[in-house]
Amino acid sequence: MKVLLVDDETDLVEIMEFLIQTTFNAEVVVEKANSGNEAIKLLSQDKIDLCICDHNMPNGMGSDVLKYIIEKNLQTKFVLCSTVVPKEKPQEYPAAHVYFNIQKPDVGGGLAKLKSKLDSEVKVSAVDSEVYIPISLYVLELMGRAPADIYLRVSENHYVKVLKGDEVFTADDKMKYSRKPLEMLFLKRGEQQELIDRQIALALQKIMEKKDLPLSDKLSIAHAQLVELIKFTGINPEVAELSKKNIQQSVNFISKAPLIADFWRGLSLIGEYPSKLYTLHSMLTSVVVRKIVWNSEATQFKLSLSAFLQDISLDSISLMELCDYQEFLANEDRFSRAEIRRFNEHPQKSVELLSHFKDIPADIDRILIEQHEMPNGEGFPKKLNALQIGALSGVFILTGILARHVLRDGSSFELKDFIKKMEGKGYSKGNFQEAFEIIKAMK
Ligand SMILES: [Fe+2]
Structure with missing residues (x-):
């Protein structure tokens, strides 16, 4: 082919x-x-x-x-x-x-x-699964590490392992091999597929970040790569550290981005739903937090990491799209028993995943567990009311609902309708009030 x-x-x-x-x-x-x-x-x-x-x-x-x-x-x-x-x-x-x-x-x-x-x-001709696949020095250099064990071809049917999977590929290595003829480095098909997938995800991320992309696209791309990585390897300390670093970097970018006036103009949202939601939610928390006295990058980091982890144990987009617990109850019959169980467990699951992250500020677990509380005390799991939820939880919940509405309604989204609806549900009171007023004043 x-x-x-x-x-x-x-x-x-x-x-x-x-x-x-x-x-x-x-x-x-x-x-x-x-x-x-x-x-x-x-x-x-x-x-x-x-x-x-x-x-x-x-x-x-x-x-x-x-x-x-x-x-x-x-x-x-x-x-x-x-x-x-x-x-x-x-x-x-x-x-x-x-x-x-x-x-x-x-x-x-x-x-x-x-x-x-x-x-x-299409009928494709299958090839021997034991075949050696050439890998170019250029791709190795982009990856920075060997995506799997690397073999050097010394004669027609003779290969010698020269680099172990995950080993760093240095500038010296490149020099050494670039003097040899092309197509002499190989990896074995089907070997260390997980490692290959992981290195590819990282390399793609690097490439995408190099492109001159709008901030929101960068965030979505990085999110998509991280979620792909988590799907492959699960959360382990290494992946947690990588996610943490990436979110920290995103927060640095977001905190320098222009405030409300330019917010919508520069916003293009690409990728799949969870990535769009994470990006928009993070950016909206930033808009709100920067208007509030206790603004700091640490606060934005807490909210962005919460946005990253909030629904990470859910695999159905229709569950991620739900704005609050009331909406979940109203639609419960649409979901399978397994989906309902996963939804009921997901705030706690997020907190469990958070335990893999080292050296992170306090309060994030509180935001994650309170993500679906409601002002009237009819949310879950703790049934807290607008005065009982944390101040940061208030910002997180309201900006999360706003992000979901914007993604759901697209160009027909009307802020004034949203404000009216939220006010009717009590999201203008208690620890929701500050965020509510800021959102209300958005153009
Ligand atoms: Fe959630």
């Missing part, structure tokens, strides 16, 4: 090539292009089975590539790999001609889904 990768971000193309070679269970030949026009040239010269293409590129857009494929009646399957979704641009990306969509930033997950779609539809 011949695959054409098209993206102006060359590092991303390198990583995607590596991902395809390690995960696609077929003889794959990869060609690469850094612009739409370059891709069109390759399509005109060669029979390409699959074209994985970015949308926004300086010299020829993704839509130009698809237009060429349609006009020339090529059999090439077109996959859009972008933050743009085809259904947002039906003129440029007619559904009948788009084989699949990979939504950035989750390139790793998207490629895995694409692979299973291809496996179910």
Whole structure:
């Protein structure tokens, strides 16, 4: 199968090539292009089975590539790999001609889904599972560590292990190997898959952070990568430390971002629901906290880490979307027994996960356990009222409900309707009051 990768971000193309070679269970030949026009040239010269293409590129857009494929009646399957979704641009990306969509930033997950779609539809020639896959020095350098044991090919059928999985790949290593012929470093297919996945997640994060992205996109991308990592490895001290560092860094960024006036303008939300929610919720807590006297980065860190952990044990988006406990009770019959149990346990589960984090400020456990309390004392699990919940919990709960409303309503969101609804439910009183007044004054 011949695959054409098209993206102006060359590092991303390198990583995607590596991902395809390690995960696609077929003889794959990869060609690469850094612009739409370059891709069109390759399509005109060669029979390409699959074209994985970015949308926004300086010299020829993704839509130009698809237009060429349609006009020339090529059999090439077109996959859009972008933050743009085809259904947002039906003129440029007619559904009948788009084989699949990979939504950035989750390139790793998207490629895995694409692979299973291809496996179910296309007859692919399987290869020996014991095969050695070449890894370029460039990809190793991007990763900074060996994603698995690395072998040096010394003769046709003879390989020697030169680096252990997870070992640091130094500049000296690069120097040493760059003097040798190309394609002499390999890893074994199917070996240490978890480690490979983890290193890839980190490398993708690095690449994405390099791009000149709006703050909200950076936060969403980092969140998506961390959640992917947690899914692979579970929370352990290493992952907790990485998450903590990333949230600390995000808070540094957020605290320097402009306040309310520019807030909505700079906001683009990409990725899957939990990442969007985390990003918007964190940014909204910052807007509120910076207006309140006890503003500090430590406070923002508490709220951002809480936003990160609040629903991490839930795997159903419809549970994450619920604004408060009342809404959960009203919709309970929509959920399975397992989902109901998970929802009832999730504040406590978040607190348990928090115990893996070292050297963190106090109060976060309180925010997490109180995340679904309500002003009238009808929330859960403690049935606290507006005066009994913590001051930070008040900010966290109200900004969380606001973020969920904004994501649910999109462009039809009206602040004045939201304020009226919240006031009616008592969210303007007690420890909700301060945050309520600030949100009410938002433009
Ligand atoms: Fe929750």
